[in-house]
Amino acid sequence: MTARLDYAAQSPELFKKLGLYSHAAHTASIEAAIIDLVNIRASQLNGCGFCLDMHVKEATLRGERPLRLHHLAAWRESMLFSTRERACLAWTEVLTQLPAQGVPDELYARVRGQLSDQEVVDLTHAVMAINAWNRANVAFRTTPGTLDAAFGPDKAGLA
Numbered sequence: 001m002t003a004r005l006d007y008a009a010q011s012p013e014l015f016k017k018l019g020l021y022s023h024a025a026h027t028a029s030i031e032a033a034i035i036d037l038v039n040i041r042a043s044q045l046n047g048c049g050f051c052l053d054m055h056v057k058e059a060t061l062r063g064e065r066p067l068r069l070h071h072l073a074a075w076r077e078s079m080l081f082s083t084r085e086r087a088c089l090a091w092t093e094v095l096t097q098l099p100a101q102g103v104p105d106e107l108y109a110r111v112r113g114q115l116s117d118q119e120v121v122d123l124t125h126a127v128m129a130i131n132a133w134n135r136a137n138v139a140f141r142t143t144p145g146t147l148d149a150a151f152g153p154d155k156a157g158l159a
Contacts, residue, residue, distance in 0.1 A: 001049075004140045018136075022129040028122035034085055036064055038092045038123070039130045040072055045096045046134035053144035087114040088123055095127045 008015040026035045036059035043051035056069055071078035075089050091111045094103050111120060136142075 001141050001143065003143050003146075007136055007140045007142075018129075018132060021125075022133065025122065025125035025129045028125065029116070029119045030088070030123050030126060032062060033059075033064065034088050034123075035126055036062060037068075037072060037081075037085060038088060038126055040069070041075070041089055041092050042096045042127060042130045043134055044073055045093065046131065046138060048134035048138050049144045050137040050142040050146075051130065051134050054147070084114045087111045091120075091123055092127050095124065096131055 026032075026039075030038075036055060039055040040052060040059065043055060059069060060066070065080075068078075068080045071080050072089075075081050075086065081089065087110055090107055094107055111123075115123065
């Protein structure tokens, strides 16, 4: 795969603003371990190798267990995820792949049973942020691992 262009260099102000938005969303009320799962799952669904690579490494650095990372693609069948994590993963999936009829009431009720109003909104912003990054990195074919040294995932020792 050959990278198409450096979108950060072409539009540095928008890149910076997306980074600030993403940081705000990812450091709000939802715990970092769940944000890691959200980032990885959305990146899997969107086929974003760059983001998948980065967020698996970040989750590893934060102490996420390898088996949970391996089970993430099949989280519904795995017993390794809590009810809260399952609600967040289901919300991530429905917002990443919006159905024609919108978000089902049953799913919204399930999410509301696990998260406060603030947490639902913050999780929604986190999903919006990772989807924006996924779309840019897929569109411009950003090569996985190329920014590890700049952002820190090189320390995970997974290269």
